[in-house]
Amino acid sequence: MRVGAHVSMSSSKVTSDETKPPHGNIANAVCRQVAFGGNCGQIFTTSPQVWQDPDLSDEEVELFVNETDEKLDGPWVIHSSYLVNLCTPKDDLRAKSIASMQTEVDAADELGIEYVNVHLGAHTGAGVEGGLDNAASALDELDIPDGVTVLIESDAGSGTKLGGDFEHLATVLDESEQDLDVCIDTAHAFAAGYDLSTEEGVEETIEEFDEVVGLEHLKCIHLNDSKHECGTNKDEHALIGEGYIGEEGMSAIINHPELEDVPLVLETPTEDGKGFAWNIARVKELRENGE
Structure with a gap:
C-alpha cells in the first residue's frame, strides 16, 4: 500500500513534527514523510497563498531526488497554489494561473515528480459550461514536460466552484x-x-466514477474524513475514521480492490494529539491485509 501525507518542506518544526527536520530545503519533505510512516506524499513548492515561483537550487534538487529514491516508494504530488483559478473568465487571473501552473510542471520535471495536482476553480459568473471550457483551454496553454501529468482534483462544490460533479472532471x-x-x-x-x-x-x-470518468484516470486519492455531512458542500477535513465518512466508509475505500494500487495522500488535521503519524497508522490498521 502506498500511503503518505501532505508534508511541509519548512526548515522549522511544525505541528506534526516530533523533532526539527535536518535540512534547510525541500529535502525536509522526505525526512518528514519517513518520520510519519509514509512512503509517498504531496508538497507545496512555495507558499500556496501567494503568487510565487519555486526557488530550487541544484544542490537541494539533487538531495531531494536522492533521498526520495533511497527512502520512499513514491509517487510525490505537487499541489498547485490555492490562487490558481483555471475556470475564471478574468484575463489577468487566467494569465497568472497559467504562468503559475507552468512553473509547477517545470518544477515537477526538475524534481522527478510525476504529478501536479490542481483544482479547477470557480467560474464566477461564466457558467458551468463556460468555466469548464476556460479550464480546458487554460490547461492547453501549458507546455507539460514528458513524465509529468496534471491531475484535476475533485471539489466540494460550494458557490461557483467546479469539480464537485464527476461530469465536470x-x-x-x-x-x-x-x-x-x-x-x-x-x-x-x-x-x-x-x-x-x-x-x-x-x-x-466507484461504479459511477468509472462510468463517467474512467478508473484508468484515477491516479491519486486525497484520503480525508469529513467534519460535515454528505451533500453540505462544506470542505473541512477530519481525522481518519472520526468524521462523517467514518470507519466503515474509510475501510471500504482503503480495501476496495479497484483502488488498491492508487496512492493515498492524507491532508488530515492535527488535533487532539493526533497528527499525520497517527492518521497514517490508522490507515494501515484499517487495511485488511496490513500491507
Missing part, C-alpha cells in the same frame, strides 16, 4: 488536448453529495 479531460488524469478527494466528494460512509455507497460511487 470528465468534460475537462475530454475537451483538453493534454493527457490529464484525476485526483479524488474523499472529503470533497462526500461534501459534494457522493455518500462514502458505507460499503454500499463507496461501491456505487
Whole structure:
C-alpha cells in the first residue's frame, strides 16, 4: 500500500513534527514523510497563498531526488497554489494561473515528480459550461514536460466552484488536448453529495466514477474524513475514521480492490494529539491485509 501525507518542506518544526527536520530545503519533505510512516506524499513548492515561483537550487534538487529514491516508494504530488483559478473568465487571473501552473510542471520535471495536482476553480459568473471550457483551454496553454501529468482534483462544490460533479472532471479531460488524469478527494466528494460512509455507497460511487470518468484516470486519492455531512458542500477535513465518512466508509475505500494500487495522500488535521503519524497508522490498521 502506498500511503503518505501532505508534508511541509519548512526548515522549522511544525505541528506534526516530533523533532526539527535536518535540512534547510525541500529535502525536509522526505525526512518528514519517513518520520510519519509514509512512503509517498504531496508538497507545496512555495507558499500556496501567494503568487510565487519555486526557488530550487541544484544542490537541494539533487538531495531531494536522492533521498526520495533511497527512502520512499513514491509517487510525490505537487499541489498547485490555492490562487490558481483555471475556470475564471478574468484575463489577468487566467494569465497568472497559467504562468503559475507552468512553473509547477517545470518544477515537477526538475524534481522527478510525476504529478501536479490542481483544482479547477470557480467560474464566477461564466457558467458551468463556460468555466469548464476556460479550464480546458487554460490547461492547453501549458507546455507539460514528458513524465509529468496534471491531475484535476475533485471539489466540494460550494458557490461557483467546479469539480464537485464527476461530469465536470470528465468534460475537462475530454475537451483538453493534454493527457490529464484525476485526483479524488474523499472529503470533497462526500461534501459534494457522493455518500462514502458505507460499503454500499463507496461501491456505487466507484461504479459511477468509472462510468463517467474512467478508473484508468484515477491516479491519486486525497484520503480525508469529513467534519460535515454528505451533500453540505462544506470542505473541512477530519481525522481518519472520526468524521462523517467514518470507519466503515474509510475501510471500504482503503480495501476496495479497484483502488488498491492508487496512492493515498492524507491532508488530515492535527488535533487532539493526533497528527499525520497517527492518521497514517490508522490507515494501515484499517487495511485488511496490513500491507
